[in-house]
Amino acid sequence: MKESKRVVITGLGALTPIGNNVKDFWTNLISGKSGAGPITKFDTEKFKTKFACELKDFDPADHFDRKEIRKMDPFCQYALVAADEAVSDAKIDFDSVNKNRIGVIWASANGGMETFENQVTEFNGGDGTPRFNPFFIPRILCDTSSGLISIKYGIRGINYNTISACASATTALVDAFNYVKWGKADMIIAGGSEAAITRSGIGGFGALRALSTLNDTPEIASRPFDTERDGFVMGEGAGAMILEDYDHALARGAKIYGEVLGGGMSGDAYHMTATHPDGIGAILGMEMALEDADLTPQKIDYINAHATSTPLGDVSELNALVTLFKDHAKNMNISATKSMTGHLLGAAGAVEAIATLLSIKENIIPPTINTQNLDGNVPDGLNLTLGVKQEREVNYALSNTFGFGGHNASIIFGDMAQ
Incomplete structure (x- = not known):
């Protein structure tokens, strides 16, 4: 092989x-x-x-x-x-x-x-x-x-x-x-x-x-x-x-932004348009990406969430993160860049991957804007990077995208220095 x-x-x-x-x-x-x-x-x-x-x-x-x-x-x-x-x-x-x-x-x-x-x-x-x-x-x-x-x-x-x-x-x-x-x-x-x-x-x-x-x-x-x-x-x-x-x-002497470390794809097997309320498919996709990257969940510093601003989808994704990352979920930054770009549908993952990669290169977490009154169903203690950017060391970051039909895809980027 x-x-x-x-x-x-x-x-x-x-x-x-x-x-x-x-x-x-x-x-x-x-x-x-x-x-x-x-x-x-x-x-x-x-x-x-x-x-x-x-x-x-x-x-x-x-x-x-x-x-x-x-x-x-x-x-x-x-x-x-x-x-x-x-x-x-x-x-x-x-x-x-x-x-x-x-x-x-x-x-x-x-x-x-x-x-x-x-x-x-x-x-x-x-x-x-x-x-x-x-x-x-x-x-x-x-x-x-x-x-x-x-x-x-x-x-x-x-x-x-x-x-x-x-x-x-x-x-x-x-x-x-x-x-x-x-x-x-x-x-x-x-x-x-x-x-x-x-x-x-x-x-x-x-x-x-x-x-x-x-x-x-x-x-x-x-x-x-x-x-x-x-x-x-x-x-x-x-x-x-x-x-x-x-x-x-x-x-060829190319400049390098960072490394792709792993990717995971899964299916919800649940509903044509709604995400699984417990995020079962999302968890599986992220687990596959982490395994592919040979990383433990505790290594992830930042997650660019799919978070489209829909009543059901946002909370189900956060529940999935808490289930998978457990206590470490409170140590990560999470942000929803769709709050600024809107939802680019089939192009969303590429634009958000760029944001995720640049967060590693620049050690800056893009904010989640417009969130004034946090949904009571959002798990406690998560850093959703509300309002303004945050500077922190970012060595490993993950980007999530989910689609109608129950399609889930996650990709992990890393700093070449690691």
């Missing part, structure tokens, strides 16, 4: 509601900036939820020509922009590496929602003649994102898309980690993108009563663990990471 490879992160890319690059994202994240505001993408007059965490000052024409824009749904545009930042950050010279051993594992839970919505609406409003854009099918397919990234850089290694609802991007990162660890690839561009702030996205999640309806105060609507939380705030954007074999990174 081949010896397992060490896997490191050598590049980051982010396109988020609180920053269109990694630097701005991190600065606004640790400053506690909310990305929520009124929806500008469509008329919300007849919708119960009228706000979301949209991208700010993003113009695809700044990145693509008109011909390229016509071929791509926004979720693919977001993917290429984030991936390009990560590639540039990692300073990859594709002419000097083996392109057959570089892959792409990308995530999107919903794919081309805007394209599908627009095309079907136009068809239904016409005379019944099926006049569809020739790019309709490739624009809606989730895997178009990974394909476009590989085409852009001419890389021919492992290439596919992961779909596990809101756990999709973490699933992509865990898969990428495993392929590099197993020696199946030297480097993988991994992450996720989502563009679901559309009439069907807001309307569909609204019909599930999953979205907040605090339309008068959108900037404080995402309030994890708060007794008055009433649902999540939709977000959009992308996050990208370059996962690379440690020896390969050293050979």
Whole structure:
């Protein structure tokens, strides 16, 4: 059996509601900036939820020509922009590496929602003649994102898309980690993108009563663990990471942000949309990640919680943490960065993984904002990093994401000095 490879992160890319690059994202994240505001993408007059965490000052024409824009749904545009930042950050010279051993594992839970919505609406409003854009099918397919990234850089290694609802991007990162660890690839561009702030996205999640309806105060609507939380705030954007074999990174003189130590994935086997109240699946996923990383629970300093600001999900996750980490749960920092970015659905895990990794590099815990009145069902003594960032030594950190269908994915990062 081949010896397992060490896997490191050598590049980051982010396109988020609180920053269109990694630097701005991190600065606004640790400053506690909310990305929520009124929806500008469509008329919300007849919708119960009228706000979301949209991208700010993003113009695809700044990145693509008109011909390229016509071929791509926004979720693919977001993917290429984030991936390009990560590639540039990692300073990859594709002419000097083996392109057959570089892959792409990308995530999107919903794919081309805007394209599908627009095309079907136009068809239904016409005379019944099926006049569809020739790019309709490739624009809606989730895997178009990974394909476009590989085409852009001419890389021919492992290439596919992961779909596990809101756990999709973490699933992509865990898969990428495993392929590099197993020696199946030297480097993988991994992450996720989502563009679901559309009439069907807001309307569909609204019909599930999953979205907040605090339309008068959108900037404080995402309030994890708060007794008055009433649902999540939709977000959009992308996050990208370059996962690379440690020896390969050293050979090309790459800077290293940190190490991927382990990943775990599990299923709740409980309900199509609700998380298990005792967090049984979440516990299993975290246990698997810790075992993979060869770490005891007491080694974890920080957890970036899934915490979407839903009445049931937030508490079930905290119960799971207490069950698994026991007394150490009070020694860790926990925070919910969705309180600032909103919920990026299939891209959430990638954006939150960046936040988790940077917490190790900078020894700063991003805050949980907007939580004013703590839910009485929240376990006592937990440090939820409320209101403002906290500085502390962070050597090991874990990021959780959970998705409809009972999908759970956890990933652990570590400081290379450890």
